[in-house]
Amino acid sequence: MSGIDNYSRRDWVAEVGSQSAMPILRMTERLEAFRENFGANLQFQRGNITDYDTVANMLRHHQPDAIVHLAEMPSAPYSMIDAQHAVYTHQNNLMGTLNLLFAMRDITPDAHLLKLGTMGEYGTPNVDIPEGFFEIEFRGRKDTLPFPRQPGSFYHLTKVHDSANIMFACRMWGLRSTDIMQGVVFGTRIDAMGDDERLVTRLDFDQAFGTAINRFCAQAAIGLPITPYGKGAQTRGFLPLRDSIQCFTLALETPPEEGEYRVFNQFEETYVISELAEMVREVADRLGLNPEVRHLENPRKEMEEHYFNPDHSKLLELGYEPTHDIKTEIEAVLKDLIKNKSRIEARSESLLPDIRWDGTRRKSDYR
Numbered sequence: 001m002s003g004i005d006n007y008s009r010r011d012w013v014a015e016v017g018s019q020s021a022m023p024i025l026r027m028t029e030r031l032e033a034f035r036e037n038f039g040a041n042l043q044f045q046r047g048n049i050t051d052y053d054t055v056a057n058m059l060r061h062h063q064p065d066a067i068v069h070l071a072e073m074p075s076a077p078y079s080m081i082d083a084q085h086a087v088y089t090h091q092n093n094l095m096g097t098l099n100l101l102f103a104m105r106d107i108t109p110d111a112h113l114l115k116l117g118t119m120g121e122y123g124t125p126n127v128d129i130p131e132g133f134f135e136i137e138f139r140g141r142k143d144t145l146p147f148p149r150q151p152g153s154f155y156h157l158t159k160v161h162d163s164a165n166i167m168f169a170c171r172m173w174g175l176r177s178t179d180i181m182q183g184v185v186f187g188t189r190i191d192a193m194g195d196d197e198r199l200v201t202r203l204d205f206d207q208a209f210g211t212a213i214n215r216f217c218a219q220a221a222i223g224l225p226i227t228p229y230g231k232g233a234q235t236r237g238f239l240p241l242r243d244s245i246q247c248f249t250l251a252l253e254t255p256p257e258e259g260e261y262r263v264f265n266q267f268e269e270t271y272v273i274s275e276l277a278e279m280v281r282e283v284a285d286r287l288g289l290n291p292e293v294r295h296l297e298n299p300r301k302e303m304e305e306h307y308f309n310p311d312h313s314k315l316l317e318l319g320y321e322p323t324h325d326i327k328t329e330i331e332a333v334l335k336d337l338i339k340n341k342s343r344i345e346a347r348s349e350s351l352l353p354d355i356r357w358d359g360t361r362r363k364s365d366y367r
């Protein structure tokens with residue numbers, strides 16, 4: 001087992017004026033904790049997969065059966081800052097994936113590529129959303145085709161372009177891949193971590209890298225209002241971090257056939273943003289925090305009230321057991337964040353959004 005990372009996430013988050021709420025140890029200490037807990041050496045190299053030779057050497061050296069690709073810039077707001085950030089997002093995300101596809105073709109053509117995509121590829125169409133493909137009849141003829149993608153940011157667009165590239169590579173070269181359309185992830189813990197604090201993962205709360213529930217918990221933890229954007233009736237698929245890892249494991253245990261490109265929609269349940277804000281408020285109240293919920297002028301251009309009904313049966317058929325108890329999960333996040341309150345307070349400016357989809361930089365007002 002081996003991993004590669006270039007630590008860019010730390011730089012991106014610092015660039016938007018923030019830091020992880022959870023303190024992260026140096027990689028050497030985390031690898032040591034991994035070895036102690038799991039009895040296995042995880043080999044790690046610092047490297048950038050936008051460099052083809054780095055990717056090729058890695059595959060040649062390790063000859064992997066499976067490759068889990070999480071090495072992309074994941075923030076919609078970051079990609080919308082200006083031309084440089086949009087171009088950087090596309091270069092980083094598309095080049096890394098293309099390098100991997102070519103290196104797989106030439107070095108490990110039988111490996112399974114597990115690629116992190118996003119539910120945001122589909123956007124919010126006014127019809128049900130299938131898992132990747134749908135049957136369509138047009139002018140008397142039928143076919144099974146990719147479901148239309150209507151993403152809401154240049155970041156989400158990179159995932160759409162990746163999907164097209166991966167599907168093409170599977171068709172052309174017989175590669176096998178699972179493209180995971182993952183919903184919004186929240187949470188700080190997975191079961192395998194046990195109580196070993198050295199294994200904790202980062203939790204971002206800033207306007208660009210913090211996702212909705214994590215941000216709401218960070219706001220509640222330091223006594224700031226919880227901020228649904230606009231009407232707050234936006235609906236998205238959400239899943240706790242622990243479910244995300246469970247789903248990756250299931251997908252890896254049942255790889256696709258040669259040449260197969262399969263798509264899994266991965267989320268526990270769909271939730272309305274303002275209902276999640278209320279849930280966080282309720283759990284925070286129980287912990288004696290008493291935060292308010294205050295809607296903010298929406299810095300994004302998105303539908304604030306819409307139909308959203310995506311399928312998500314393929315992972316359930318493989319044995320996915322969802323953590324339905326979202327409030328318990330929120331409580332665990334709040335408790336972790338209360339312990340690290342001073343780290344959030346030190347960067348609280350980064351909570352209020354000013355990256356706007358129209359390109360201007362202005363802090364949103366409360367509504």
Ligand code: USQ
Nearest residue numbers: 074076118119120182183184211212215227228229234273
């Ligand atoms: N939102 C608020 N208040 C906030 C933060 C967000 O109302 O303080 C709203 C947004 O306007 C949006 C929704 O919550 O309607 C989700 O926003 P988000 O920032 O939690 O998630 P998003 O930008 O969609 O991106 C995140 C991850 C991304 C992943 C995606 C999955 O950053 O990497 O691909 O979730 S999905 O949303 O299903 O596309």
